[in-house]
Amino acid sequence: VLQKYGYTHLSAGDLLRDERKRPGSQYGELIENYIKEGEIVPVEITISLLKRAMDQTMAANSQKNKFLIDGFPRNEDNLQGWTKTMDGKADVSFVLFFDCDNEICIGRCLERGKSSGRSDDNRESLEKRIHTYLQSTKPIIDLYERMGKVRKVDASKSVDEVFEKVVQIFDKEG
Numbered sequence: 001v002l003q004k005y006g007y008t009h010l011s012a013g014d015l016l017r018d019e020r021k022r023p024g025s026q027y028g029e030l031i032e033n034y035i036k037e038g039e040i041v042p043v044e045i046t047i048s049l050l051k052r053a054m055d056q057t058m059a060a061n062s063q064k065n066k067f068l069i070d071g072f073p074r075n076e077d078n079l080q081g082w083t084k085t086m087d088g089k090a091d092v093s094f095v096l097f098f099d100c101d102n103e104i105c106i107g108r109c110l111e112r113g114k115s116s117g118r119s120d121d122n123r124e125s126l127e128k129r130i131h132t133y134l135q136s137t138k139p140i141i142d143l144y145e146r147m148g149k150v151r152k153v154d155a156s157k158s159v160d161e162v163f164e165k166v167v168q169i170f171d172k173e174g
Helices: 011-020 026-036 041-061 076-088 102-114 123-147 157-171
Strands: 007-011 066-070 096-101 150-154
Touching: 007 011, 007 041, 011 026, 011 041, 011 066, 041 066, 041 076, 076 123, 096 123, 096 157, 102 123, 123 150, 150 157
Parallel strands: 007 066, 096 150
Antiparallel strands: none
């Protein structure tokens, strides 16, 4: 779907996990500790990784200047860091919000954890992540909602139903 509309997918979580594994990374251990505790990695680290990935993508092809940033911003600090670093450089067109019941999320992540190898795919980390979400991320979604920028998808539905809804949103938004 993303290629059809000219978007490059960047996952904040994947960038952080890759950086954590990169030999010689000054942030590796720090990132691991935050992820394991279900906490949000300091904004300076996440923004620097996102900006580097965006710059590399555009350097390789100047036409690739639309990004779907997955899993960011997650809190007020993230939002302020984004605004400070990217103001005038990037505009947020809309927020794609996958809304799902907590227990369904936990069940899906525990199932994923059987093969993912992720240190945070366990009940204790997941419950911490939900607490962090409610305390820190939900207010950011509410802020974008007040700005009319949230496009909500009921993620408790089947993969096919969720995909169809996402396609409808991208058809409308371009």
